[in-house]
Amino acid sequence: MDFELTEDQRMIQRMARDFAQKEVLPHVAEWEENEALPREIFRQMGEMGFFALPFPEEVGGLGAGYLSYVLAVEEISRVSASLGISYAAHVSIGTFPIHLFGSPEQKDRWLGPLLRGEFLAAFGLTEPNAGSDAGATETTAVFRDGEWVLNGTKCFITNANLAGVVVATAVTDPGRGSRGISSFIVPTDAPGFSVGKKYAKLGLKASDTAELIFEDCRLPADALLGERNAGLRQFLTALDGGRISIAALSVGIAQACLDASLPYAKTRVQFGRPISSFQAVQFKLADMAMETELARLMTYKAAWLKDSGRPFSREAAMAKLYASEVSVRAALQAVQIHGGYGYMEEYPVERYLRDAKLMEIGEGTSEIHRLVIARSLGC
Amino acid sequence: MCMKQVPETTEVKIDQAQNRVDTGGLTRIINPYDTYALEEAIRIKENSGATVTVVSMGPDEVDQSLREALAMGADEAVRLSDPAFEGSDPLATAYILARGIEKLGDYDLIICGRQAMDGSSGNVGPGVAEELGLPQVTFVRKIEELKEGYIRLQRMTDDGYEVLEGPLPMLITVVKEINEPRLASLKGLMKAKRVTIPVWGLSDLGADPSRVGPSGSPTVVAKVAPPPPRSGGEIIEGTPEEQVKTLVAKLKAQKVL
Ligand SMILES: Cc1cc2nc3c(=O)[nH]c(=O)nc-3n(C[C@H](O)[C@H](O)[C@H](O)COP(=O)(O)OP(=O)(O)OC[C@H]3O[C@@H](n4cnc5c(N)ncnc54)[C@H](O)[C@@H]3O)c2cc1C
Ligand SMILES: Cc1cc2nc3c(=O)[nH]c(=O)nc-3n(C[C@H](O)[C@H](O)[C@H](O)COP(=O)(O)OP(=O)(O)OC[C@H]3O[C@@H](n4cnc5c(N)ncnc54)[C@H](O)[C@@H]3O)c2cc1C
Numbered sequence: 001m002d003f004e005l006t007e008d009q010r011m012i013q014r015m016a017r018d019f020a021q022k023e024v025l026p027h028v029a030e031w032e033e034n035e036a037l038p039r040e041i042f043r044q045m046g047e048m049g050f051f052a053l054p055f056p057e058e059v060g061g062l063g064a065g066y067l068s069y070v071l072a073v074e075e076i077s078r079v080s081a082s083l084g085i086s087y088a089a090h091v092s093i094g095t096f097p098i099h100l101f102g103s104p105e106q107k108d109r110w111l112g113p114l115l116r117g118e119f120l121a122a123f124g125l126t127e128p129n130a131g132s133d134a135g136a137t138e139t140t141a142v143f144r145d146g147e148w149v150l151n152g153t154k155c156f157i158t159n160a161n162l163a164g165v166v167v168a169t170a171v172t173d174p175g176r177g178s179r180g181i182s183s184f185i186v187p188t189d190a191p192g193f194s195v196g197k198k199y200a201k202l203g204l205k206a207s208d209t210a211e212l213i214f215e216d217c218r219l220p221a222d223a224l225l226g227e228r229n230a231g232l233r234q235f236l237t238a239l240d241g242g243r244i245s246i247a248a249l250s251v252g253i254a255q256a257c258l259d260a261s262l263p264y265a266k267t268r269v270q271f272g273r274p275i276s277s278f279q280a281v282q283f284k285l286a287d288m289a290m291e292t293e294l295a296r297l298m299t300y301k302a303a304w305l306k307d308s309g310r311p312f313s314r315e316a317a318m319a320k321l322y323a324s325e326v327s328v329r330a331a332l333q334a335v336q337i338h339g340g341y342g343y344m345e346e347y348p349v350e351r352y353l354r355d356a357k358l359m360e361i362g363e364g365t366s367e368i369h370r371l372v373i374a375r376s377l378g379c
Numbered sequence: 380m381c382m383k384q385v386p387e388t389t390e391v392k393i394d395q396a397q398n399r400v401d402t403g404g405l406t407r408i409i410n411p412y413d414t415y416a417l418e419e420a421i422r423i424k425e426n427s428g429a430t431v432t433v434v435s436m437g438p439d440e441v442d443q444s445l446r447e448a449l450a451m452g453a454d455e456a457v458r459l460s461d462p463a464f465e466g467s468d469p470l471a472t473a474y475i476l477a478r479g480i481e482k483l484g485d486y487d488l489i490i491c492g493r494q495a496m497d498g499s500s501g502n503v504g505p506g507v508a509e510e511l512g513l514p515q516v517t518f519v520r521k522i523e524e525l526k527e528g529y530i531r532l533q534r535m536t537d538d539g540y541e542v543l544e545g546p547l548p549m550l551i552t553v554v555k556e557i558n559e560p561r562l563a564s565l566k567g568l569m570k571a572k573r574v575t576i577p578v579w580g581l582s583d584l585g586a587d588p589s590r591v592g593p594s595g596s597p598t599v600v601a602k603v604a605p606p607p608p609r610s611g612g613e614i615i616e617g618t619p620e621e622q623v624k625t626l627v628a629k630l631k632a633q634k635v636l
Contacts, residue, residue: 007443011568015450018562049565062569072565 005071012053012068016075019048024079031206032351035198037086039162046117050076051091055099059111066241067303070248074296077252078259081355082206084252085362086120088245089158093363094121097167097238098185101226106185110165119164123242124154124186124212125235132368134169134232135178139214141170148184148223150192150214158362160195160210163188168212169231176229183231184223192217203354240313241306242363243320247299250323250359254292257327257334257352261285265337275337284333292330295323314376321369324359331356380420380453381476381491381507382435383410383498384444409444412492414451416553418560420490421452423525429487430454434479436464436472442576449574450567451560457483461580463588468596469498473506475591478584480511488530489550493518501552508550516543520556 005013023044031037045051054069055061069091077084095114098106098121114121130136139152150170157166166186173180186193196211226234262285265276275281298319305312331353335342342349360366386405409417420431433448435441436459445456459479467475480486489511491504501517508515520540521533531544535554581588589595615622615629630636 008568008572011443011447012565015563015565015568022562047564047566048562049567049569053565062565064565064569 005067008064009068009071012064013071013075015048016050016072017078019045019050020075020079024076024083028080028206031080031082035200035205036208037083037162037206041083042086042090042117042120042162044117045087046115050087051095051117052115054091055095055111055115059099059107060115065303065307066244067300067307070244070299070303073245073248074252074255074299077249078256079252080206081249081253081352082204084249085204085207085246085358086159086162088242088249089123090114090120092242092245093123093238094159094163094165094167096241097123097183097225097234098165100237101183101230101234102185103222103226105222106225110185113164119188120159120162122157122159122163122166122212123235123238124157124166124168126154126156128153128155132365134235135181137169137171137181137232139168139170140174141172141182141184143172143221146221148219148221150184150186150217150219152214153196154212154214156199156209157212159208160212161198161208166193166212167225168214169235170214172231173229178232179229181231182228183225183234184219185225186214186217186219186223190217190219202357203351204358205354239363240316243316243369244299244302244306244312246359246363247295247302247316247319247323250320250327250356251292251296251299253327253352253356253359254288254295254323254330257330257349258285258288258292260347260349260352261288261334261337264341268339281337284337288330288333291326295319295326299323314373317364317369317372317376320359320363321366321373324356325366327356327359328353380413380416380431380433380448381489381503382413382417382433382444382448383492383495383503384408384435384437384441385410385496407440407444409447410492410495410497412494412496412553412555414560415555415557416490416492417448417451417453418558419522419553420488421561422558423488423522424452424454427525432457432483432486434459434476434483436460436467436475436479445576446568446571446574447563449571450563450565452567456574456576458576458578459580459584460578461591463581463592466593466596467591468598469500469502470506470597471591471595473503474510474595475584475586476503477507477510478586479579480507482579482584487547488525489513489548491550491552493552493554504550504552511550513548513550514545515550515552516545517552519551519553522557 049062050072052062053064054066057063073084073088076087098110125134127138129138141148141150167183168186169181169183171180172182192215194213196213198210265281266274268275302312302315302319305315334349335353338347338349341347384407387408423429424431431453432455433445433453434457441458449456459475464475494501505515516534518535519532520535524531528547530547530549533540534543615625
């Protein structure tokens, strides 16, 4: 057993940290205020190779493995969870389905620009009436005169306005339930495709979340991704990898909570002593440090399993569930340690709390994750 | 370009027995001053099509920093290492680097950092220039003009800067005011991973054994110790007027004023 990161992984981690400190941190407040991320940051990340990290060299990737990518997501999210989720959604659930299930032509067309960050990818699964129950998808795709025609609406979609391409699910064989759903590659300039209004959110304010609208959206025959009626299975596979990235995002937030709380507790004096000398505060910090480390271990393990070509679905679910709940606990405690200052926008911890909450909801809620784990135990 | 790898930390431990800084167990990084030297070299390359070669003396771990330099945009890297080099002081280090640069051959400009974060003698750059018989300018804050056989630059001084010009080849050491170093890219790193970095030892360099290691190092380190912790000091209370009065009285009592 070896808990050591390789030299490359350590270097990637440090580069991502430097990038986050230098190119992200100075702008976080402005981005959150504007509720938008500038395209420039994605161009920069693409140029540096952030998006290419986990993909093999044959498709223009860096072949650095999923764990390296997870390290980068963690470091970016430690500084901006909004940028972290945009990054994670672009790579794990936007680009990966094309990489995993696309035809050589589809990969040829899309992977290059996506890995270079020319535009982002979005993943359209959730609908107003199909959230946790993704099998209840209502968007339809009908093959007519040599074209696919899509109708329906996807809600809560990350990167909707930044995307140049969307992978989306639609019912192709009504009556076959979850086995009648296919996925499609939709260029965002396709006729009949549009992006709805951006949502006003509790947290992750700078991240782009909006509706996708398909109104007689016409796509060529080769827009079908992989096999017909395999859509849901494909999306669940992509979500397995996505969950590891949400776990990494959560670890980044939890670490940021500790980064902020420890120096604060050591310098804030009450009753003539730094509050870090009070055991009640120490215990909070100890729990935060312990849980963050445990969440990180499970996250890295899930990524390591994936890189080793072993089954990782259950571990990914455990990592996502545990890390997301840790991030929320850590953020709550961080606010508590900061007292009234923690409630103020002047300090970053109130943002960590608002951002962390999504981790327990996106890419499958905590409840759904407990179901997934229980099912993997044979329940 | 001469690059030194240094430990990253403000909590450097001191090996009292060996009279030197204990570098075990610390993360190693490119000497921060050398990132400015490297950035300047890469900018020159981008403007003129020059080739940037990074030279470093040090053990195996230094390869990691050399790869990082390649990931930033350097073209080639060479490491100088030999058991005989151990215990080299700045003079011996300069001698070794000069032999390495000589072996590389054709060069127009050698760029060093103003000093290393750990050793901080600031001697190595000037030493290399002396060894190679080159003109040198230290503390360069800007290269104003650079063309075939000619360079004009600004050298930082305590109260401003001087403008100097001279012929190439030349050696310069740079200060952090000269530029804002870029970040190494992940792409560059993955590419640099595959590069084999040549390692040149004593015999490859045709170096004189008496000029390297302890025998080539006239420096005697008398004592290495952590600086004494700062003693408390005294905070003078009262209104600004009272504070000034008290301070002046105290300074007079100590015969400072
Ligand atoms: C900021 C943000 C970004 C998002 N980005 C994307 C994206 O890029 N792409 C995308 O497709 N989706 C995205 N989503 C959607 C997200 O994945 C869904 O919100 C999530 O899966 C939950 O679905 P729902 O909101 O419909 O909640 P519901 O499914 O309605 O759940 C409501 C509550 O009921 C519980 N519940 C539901 N079923 C069960 C059950 N069987 N047992 C026990 N409890 C249950 C849930 O756990 C939850 O607590 C995003 C959401 C947000 C908020
Ligand atoms: C008696 C003695 C024994 C020593 N033994 C050892 C030893 O065994 N192992 C060891 O690692 N150190 C040893 N040192 C320390 C080492 O010699 C110095 O760190 C080295 O000479 C550089 O000096 P400096 O740190 O003052 O660099 P400075 O002169 O402050 O550095 C200025 C610039 O010179 C260049 N430069 C400096 N060092 C190098 C290098 N190694 N490679 C490439 N470019 C460089 C860089 O551009 C740097 O910015 C010893 C020092 C003494 C005095």
